Amino acid sequence: MLGRTASSLFWMARYMERAENLARLAQVGHRVSIIPDGMGGYREDWKATLASAGCLPAFEARGAKLDAATAQNFLLFDRAHASSIRNCLENARNNGRAVRTALTREMWEALNSTWIEFAAIDPAEVGPGRMVELLDWVRQRSGQLRGAMLGSLLRDEGFHFCQLGTFIERGDNTARILDVKYNVLLPVNEALGGERNQHQWDTILRSVSAVGAYRYFYRDRLRPRQVAEFLILRPEMPRSLRFCCDFIAPSLGALAEMTGGGAASLALGSALAAELRGTDLDTILRHGLREFLQEFLGRNAAISGALATDYHFD
Amino acid sequence: MLKTQAYNTGNDTVCFDEMLRADFSARECYRTLFEWLQRQSPSGIRAKQAEADAIFRRLGITFAVYGAAEANERLIPFDLIPRVISAAEWRFLERGIEQRVRALNAFLHDIYHRQEIVRAGRIPSELVNGNSAFLPQMMGFDPPRGVYSHIIGTDIVRTEEDGFFVLEDNLRTPSGVSYMLENRETMMHLFPELFAAHRVAPVERYPELLRQTLQSVAPSGCDGEPAVAVLTPGIYNSAYFEHAFLADQMGVELVQGSDLVVEDGALWMRTIRGRARVDVLYRRIDDAFIDPLNFRPDSMLGVPGLFDLYRAGRVTLVNAPGTGIADDKAVYAYVPDIVEFYTGEKPILKNVQTFRCSIAEERGHVLEHLEELVVKEVHGSGGYGMLIGPRSTRQQRADFAERIRANPGNYIAQPTLALSTCPAFAGSGIGPRHVDLRPFVLVGDRVRVVPGGLTRVALKKGSLVVNSSQGGGTKDTWVLED
Incomplete structure (x- = not known):
């Protein structure tokens, strides 16, 4: 096995796992933001969410206002943010693509269709209603890759x-x-x-x-x-x-x-x-x-x- | 669903249809398919088409369309209706192709040695020695088994029952074989009943034959089973899918330049266990990029020192560097002479009539008949940089005339061919569409031609351009067994 192949497999799995974890963190952030804090507002704590995702410094470097919309966009769709879900899915897929021969067909299909479907999403059309559903879907897709790996990989x-x-x-x-x-x-x-x-x-x-x-x-x-x-x-x-x-x-x-x-x-x-x-x-x-x-x-x-x-x- | 009355190309040109004769009776090899087509409903075919498209998309069979960055992973359209070739037709093509690839390999050996064909005055010295595709660094070198071009895709067009012509010999790094294989897999999945009703020669042995061919040209000093690897420019190359597919099917490593190193007089790939030897490298990158020390110094795709190692006989490159001279469009016009010179036989497959703008009389003819001719750049490919006379505007013809006069050696011209048509599914129904054929040939310890090939089809009604970069599609090609 080539060293590059080993590296790509390692990073493919890392990026997919990261996408799943980010999806979970974004869901928790979303949930907290709709729970009243008993003082007339909401518990909203996007700062903690971004910190848990390890990307608070990257966000703060932008100098943008932190609210639900900017935090979610940063976590999910931001192309300039190396660890957005979008970039994780793309990196996972490109790492897999570079070592296509080392993957089983089931694994490749799980990776590839996830990326194709995610790339087709228009962020502007994902309102609060669809956010939870989308994040659930990301977690399911990560599960699918993992399941395909456990079930089919030598x-x-x-x-x-x-x-x-x-x-x-x-x-x-x-x-x-x-x-x-x-x-x-x-x-x-x-x-x-x-x-x-x-x-x-x-x-x-x-x-x-x-x-x-x-x-x-x-x-x-x-x-x-x-x-x-x-x-x-x-x-x-x-x-x-x-x-x-x-x-x-x-x-x-x-x-x-x-x-x-x-x-x-x-x-x-x-x-x-x-x-x-x-x-x-x-x-x-x-x-x-x-x-x-x-x-x-x-x-x-x-x-x-x-x-x-x-x-x-x- | 097939209405024979509505089965026409939609333009006035009379051309040969491979399924139906002028009286709408089916040619023998299409009889079963024709009857089957008549029984199909449009919705049934549409459903199968959707299923096929989904299979290809899922597999990530993608194709980069140059100049369209946002669409850099577009699907090549796949047409469901197979193209059928009879056993007798195939035997003829096979003999013709084998003769041609043997002659072209002999030509390559000759021009990189004594150039007997030039000495004999059969082709002009300038055409070889002044050609940018000629690689002087290859002079005097003997590749294993004397083979230069091991993997060849011969583009063939048909104009009538017995009218087969070679349009191009692709001797550098022809692509498309993965489509031949995946198209077949998809068709077997979608239409098992059609396969049961025909005796279709299998193509799935291609990867195994390719591996045998590659191993058969290992360096003479190689002991034990030769290690083969496929060298790709990487995931952003338009044919990356094919590189990965072939490596996978052969069970060999798919490597990039950065995985390889020349050390201690051998080629190695970096593995998790340290370095591992490579004896035969099926490289899918162009000559200019294989070795920054010997060719383009800015190449990031190649391996420093690879060409020196090759010349020292320590690794085999497939295809050999410098094979482009034999599929150069200016050399093409001389291939019939080349075949006769090296085989002593008449060419079995004809060339398309070709006018060389470098020759004054032929140039005069071309300039007077631009409206009827197809003008091509000698080094162009993919359907770019060409003029299709009958479809051109006055302005375009004037532009081309200017360009031809300025640099006549850069152009050839050919008559517009009435390419044969085959039935294709065109959204609303079935209609004839123009096609060409690329069979794949392997040359190693012997010549192997896989029965089939890639049929490219111009899906736009009346269109003659089959290139996928210009809206062409592909279909499965069935060679029937007796």
Whole structure:
């Protein structure tokens, strides 16, 4: 397999996963913006949405007014914004197109038709009514690519590069969402009888589609400690940091075995997975939640960098 | 749904229809199809057409139309009604094509060695040595098995029952074979009953034959199974789909210039395991771009040092650099002489009558008859830069006359041909449309012609231009077995 092919598969999966996460964040932002804040306005918090999506600095650099319309346009359609959903879908598709032969027909069709249909959408015609439906559709299409991959792709190197793209991106996204709201998850909130923070915890869970899963798993009301544990440490939760690492490390191991290389990325990935398995929330809180999340983001990015070097991405 | 009375081209030119004779009886090889067409309803055909369009769009079979940036992924229209060629007709074409590609390969070998044909006075030295498609760097080099052009698309037109003519020999990097293969797949999906009623020669072995051909021309020093790769300019090239398709079907790597490196006297691709050897490179980029050290220094598509490696016999390039001289439109007029010179036989396939503006008498004839002729630029392609006399305005003819006088060597002219027609589905019904044919030929350890080819069809009523860049479409081509 060419290094460029590996790189394209990795980025194809990353961009599709990113599009899905952005769609989820935009939906949460939209939902919050129509909930009254009890003071005559709405809870609207697009700033947090853009921060969670990792694109607040890019937006602020524009000097544009921040409101629902500008934020949504920036997240969904903006051609000049490298990580708009539009550009993610296009990049996913172009990466797939460059390695067309490494994809199955099902995967290519999922990628290609998603891009063709999205490109045909006129942003001016997507009113608030259709916004939710469109974002749901983006998430479904990401699911379709993933389903096509799981159901049709040979379990060789290519599969593992796709897996790594998906889970490195997912871990990054979940960590960012937590990082933006880490303060409301600190134990002090519960001590203060944090009923007022209830909706913040709810928003965090919604950002990773985990409200129902949380209730099912804990059989309990929302508590910041459990929300943090759920998204960081629970191996059952498919968007938790632990879960992502539990997939990253074996794929790195499989690649190392298949190719006889990959030592650097495997060492980083195994160490991170082992630490998440060996720690608990008290330890993390003692160490500092913010510091923990920042460190995770850095180490996750380092795995991505080592992968590119180990496997000759360019 | 087919009303024979309404089956006409809509213009006065009488031309040969491959399905119906003048009395509206079907020619033998079309009999079954004709009967079937009469039983179809317009809505049924329309539904199948929509299904076919959806299949192609989903597959991302796209085509860049030059000059139309916003439409850079336009679909080439596909026409549902197959074109049928009888077994006897095909045998004739096959023999003619094989003779022609052998002669053209012999010609290439000769002009890059002793140039016997020039010494014999059969073609002017200037035509070869003064031609911009002639590559002096190839002089004296012997490619594996002596083959220069391994993959050829011979464009053939028909004007009557026995009137087949070669319009162009494409010996550089002919495209379109993926359409031949996908068109067939789509037709088998849409109309299994029609296949059951005919004995259609299969085309799906093409990728396997291509791989065999490529491996058969590996460098002589190559031990073990030769490693083949397809070199593409990348995803923005109009034929990218085809490059990916062929690599996939052959089970070989699709590479870009940046994936390759010349090191330690060999060509390597960068893989996740380090470097891997490439013995045969099927390159789909033009000569000028293959190696920035030897040709255009600004090329980002090629590989530095590739041509030196090729000349050292350490890698095979397919097709060889410098083959463009043999499909040059000025050389075209001499192909019948070329065939006779190297094979000692009469050409089986005829050329279209061609006037060379470089020769004073022929130029005089062209300038006097612009209204009847098609004038082409010697190096033009894709239907651009040509004058179709009967459809031209006085002003356009005056412009062309000026251009011909200023640079006569750059132009040739041919009579407008009454291209044969085949039935095509034209929205409201079925009507005859003009077609040409590009069979695909492989030359390696032997010559292989796949029974079929790409039929291009001018979908606009009465139009004679079949190029996809100008509104042409394609259809499946059925060679019947006895």
